[in-house]
Amino acid sequence: MRTVQYVKYGPPSVLRIVEEPKPHAGPGEIRIAVRTSCVSPGEVRRRSGAMREALPTVFPVRTGYEAAGVVDEVGEGVTGTQVGDEVFGAAAITGYGSNADHVTLATWAPKPTAWTWEEAAGATGAVETSFRVLDRLAVAAGHTVLVHGAAGGTGSVAVQLTVARGATVIGTASGHNHDFLRSLGAEPTTYGPGLVERVHALAPSGVHAVFDCAGGVLPDLIAVVGDPARVVTVADITAATHGVHLSHTSPGTALGPPDPPATYGLAIAVELAEQGRLRIPVAGAFPLADVAAAHVLSEGGHARGKIVLLH
Numbered sequence: 001m002r003t004v005q006y007v008k009y010g011p012p013s014v015l016r017i018v019e020e021p022k023p024h025a026g027p028g029e030i031r032i033a034v035r036t037s038c039v040s041p042g043e044v045r046r047r048s049g050a051m052r053e054a055l056p057t058v059f060p061v062r063t064g065y066e067a068a069g070v071v072d073e074v075g076e077g078v079t080g081t082q083v084g085d086e087v088f089g090a091a092a093i094t095g096y097g098s099n100a101d102h103v104t105l106a107t108w109a110p111k112p113t114a115w116t117w118e119e120a121a122g123a124t125g126a127v128e129t130s131f132r133v134l135d136r137l138a139v140a141a142g143h144t145v146l147v148h149g150a151a152g153g154t155g156s157v158a159v160q161l162t163v164a165r166g167a168t169v170i171g172t173a174s175g176h177n178h179d180f181l182r183s184l185g186a187e188p189t190t191y192g193p194g195l196v197e198r199v200h201a202l203a204p205s206g207v208h209a210v211f212d213c214a215g216g217v218l219p220d221l222i223a224v225v226g227d228p229a230r231v232v233t234v235a236d237i238t239a240a241t242h243g244v245h246l247s248h249t250s251p252g253t254a255l256g257p258p259d260p261p262a263t264y265g266l267a268i269a270v271e272l273a274e275q276g277r278l279r280i281p282v283a284g285a286f287p288l289a290d291v292a293a294a295h296v297l298s299e300g301g302h303a304r305g306k307i308v309l310l311h
């Protein structure tokens with residue numbers, strides 16, 4: 001089967017398609033024949049070498065975390081999932097390798113009929129991350145929440161899941177993405193100088209919590225809510241110096257202790273999808289062989305939704 005690998009840090013051109021034997025599902029895992037998989041900004045940064053201090057790496061690295069496809073092997077102890085089922089999910093956080101024709105999944109849920117294969121590929125990380133952060137912030141009906149970086153692969157899902165809780169969402173994005181944010185249920189505003197004033201003008205009664213999907217402006221985000229404990233970032237490694245929680249799930253990194261993954265969110269996301277209340281915006285879909293082009297799109301920093309590979 002085809003896999004995507006790299007043996008040294010560098011630009012997208014270090015990515016190679018390499019033939020390897022199929023993996024086998026271990027206890028508690030399933031293996032899928034991959035229909036679509038995903039490219040995430042975290043692994044794009046890792047490939048560039050920018051994360052070499054934070055994330056120890058053993059080469060070769062097989063890329064890809066999330067995927068969607070058809071179950072073709074079921075590991076010991078798995079119940080409720082059978083060969084032939086259509087699912088979406090993620091490899092073990094320490095395993096990776098979903099940009100391949102077959103991958104073993106540690107976390108999965110049935111693919112909603114309402115989603116295309118492209119949408120299903122990119123759902124797992126954004127859904128899990130959003131539940132992890134929204135639950136830590138105890139976001140509930142009636143709250144007003146700022147989602148910073150709302151048009152990206154994570155933010156666009158965070159907006160919809162916040163709206164689904166009955167909260168009001170203010171989302172930051174460039175002007176050309178404001179109609180997109182409205183379509184997801186958020187009140188848009190631009191990021192950059194004057195952000196605090198613009199958000200206060202949109203929410204005169206106050207903001208309960210901030211979900212930071214972009215990074216770089218934590219002092220402003222703290223000023224929006226008035227308390228660093230009501231800001232959670234998934235994108236800003238300076239969080240601790242501001243008294244803000246950096247939420248992640250990677251063990252053995254320099255990012256601080258990991259949070260427990262909120263994988264319970266997948267089943268809720270499936271229900272919301274079938275009710276037409278959760279779509280997974282797709283910024284671009286590329287044949288597996290064009291994985292380097294997918295990394296280039298991610299590196300541009302302005303993808304509107306998830307970046308998907310077609311197998």
Ligand SMILES: NC(=O)c1ccc[n+]([C@@H]2O[C@H](COP(=O)([O-])OP(=O)(O)OC[C@H]3O[C@@H](n4cnc5c(N)ncnc54)[C@H](OP(=O)(O)O)[C@@H]3O)[C@@H](O)[C@H]2O)c1
Pocket residue numbers: 041042125129148149150151152153154155172173174175177191213214216233234235247248249298301302303304305306
């Ligand atoms: N710790 C975790 O568990 C975890 C989980 C998921 C993601 N992440 C991290 O969270 C970040 C976002 O992930 P993602 O998947 O959403 O990335 P993404 O899809 O690549 O994000 C692209 C979006 O970022 C927006 N953006 C660019 N510069 C911005 C700025 N200065 N301020 C606000 N928004 C800006 C763009 O909006 P415009 O085009 O409108 O400008 C674009 O829509 C990444 O750093 C990722 O690694 C962490």
